[in-house]
Amino acid sequence: METIERRDTPRGELVLRRDEQADRYEIISNGTFLMDTSDGRSERLLVTEALAAGEPPRRLLIGGLGVGFSLAQAVADERLTEITVLEREPVVVEWQRAHLSRFSGDALADPRVTVVVDDLVRWLHAEAPADRYDAVCLDIDNGPQWTVVPGNAALYDVAGLTAVRATLAPGGTLAVWSAAAVPAFEATLGGLFHDVRVLPVEVSRGEPDVVYLARRGR
Numbered sequence: 001m002e003t004i005e006r007r008d009t010p011r012g013e014l015v016l017r018r019d020e021q022a023d024r025y026e027i028i029s030n031g032t033f034l035m036d037t038s039d040g041r042s043e044r045l046l047v048t049e050a051l052a053a054g055e056p057p058r059r060l061l062i063g064g065l066g067v068g069f070s071l072a073q074a075v076a077d078e079r080l081t082e083i084t085v086l087e088r089e090p091v092v093v094e095w096q097r098a099h100l101s102r103f104s105g106d107a108l109a110d111p112r113v114t115v116v117v118d119d120l121v122r123w124l125h126a127e128a129p130a131d132r133y134d135a136v137c138l139d140i141d142n143g144p145q146w147t148v149v150p151g152n153a154a155l156y157d158v159a160g161l162t163a164v165r166a167t168l169a170p171g172g173t174l175a176v177w178s179a180a181a182v183p184a185f186e187a188t189l190g191g192l193f194h195d196v197r198v199l200p201v202e203v204s205r206g207e208p209d210v211v212y213l214a215r216r217g218r
Contacts, residue, residue, distance in 0.1 A: 001026075004099060007091045011149050016095050025067065025100060027092070029148050037103050040069035042177060042201040042209035043139060047073040049199060049213055050135040050175035051080075057134035058082065061167060063120045063155075064140035065092050068104025074137075075107045083113045084133075086120045088140070093117065121154050124163040135173045136164055143178035143210075144185040156185055161192050168216040176212040189214045 004016040004025075012030040019026075026036035047070050051057045058081045062070055065087040074083050087093055093115055096108060107113060116123065120140060141147045144156035154160045156176075164174055174193060178185070181198065189196045193214030200208035 005091075005095070009089055009091065011088075014089060014091055016099065018099075025103075027067070027095075032148075034142070034148065035066050037067050037069075037100070039203070040067075040103070042203075042211060043069035044073040045199065045201060046070055046137050046139060046175045046177050046211050047077075047135075049211060050137050050173045051077055053173040053175075053195075053213055053215060054134060054171050059133045059135075059169075060084070061086065061133045061136045063136070063138040065096060065115070066139055067100050068096055068107060070137055070139055071107040071113070072104040075105065075110045075113065080112060083110070085113065085115045086123060087115060087117055088119050090117050119151075121151060121160060124155075124160070124167065128163065128167045130166050131169050133167050133172060134169055135175065136168060137175045137177075138164070139177040143180055144176070144182045146179060156188070158188060158192065161188060165192055165216050170216060170218040172216050174212075174214045174216070176214075178210045178212065180207045181210050186212065193217075 001017045001019050004018050006015045015028040017026050024038050027034045056079050060074055060080055060083050062085045065085050141152050147153050194217050195215045197213040199211040202208050
């Protein structure tokens with residue numbers, strides 16, 4: 001595995017690595033595996049299910065750029081007129097443009113896409129527009145119980161999810177990616193949203209990935 005770049009951030013170290021033989025890239029955060037380019041099925045499902053769950057969507061918010069699988073799925077939907085991506089780490093945006101654009105289909109060049117470099121938790125409480133998005137897709141951690149940094153835990157509690165719900169248009173859909181099932185998180189969703197669903201996605205090793213879907217009431 002070749003290290004392409006190592007970058008220090010206010011939240012610690014991010015590393016981009018490449019397995020040239022497998023044609024696979026991965027991003028490591030503070031020594032912990034975060035994401036790679038080997039599959040992407042669950043990231044694409046995150047978007048397709050969120051966009052299929054409610055009224056015909058026009059505006060989508062994606063929390064976390066990652067390696068670009070979710071964004072690639074979003075730009076493929078011609079119904080969308082506005083796609084906003086919240087990404088906390090500027091270097092992840094740089095890596096997408098310099099090394100990973102083929103995994104997103106060069107989606108950052110789509111005129112519908114706006115990238116906001118900011119902390120999602122802070123942005124939701126301070127700047128997020130109300131009743132704006134038809135769907136919100138969150139993929140910034142390995143799951144509600146396995147966060148990249150401790151501050152991200154505030155996204156998955158009642159206050160954080162209430163802030164997310166406020167950005168959704170009535171009847172809009174929230175989709176959350178997780179590396180494993182988290183029953184307590186499902187229960188929290190059930191207290192704030194309607195029609196909570198859990199979609200497992202089998203992986204080659206370990207527990208299935210999970211996509212949580214929940215709808216805001218009208």
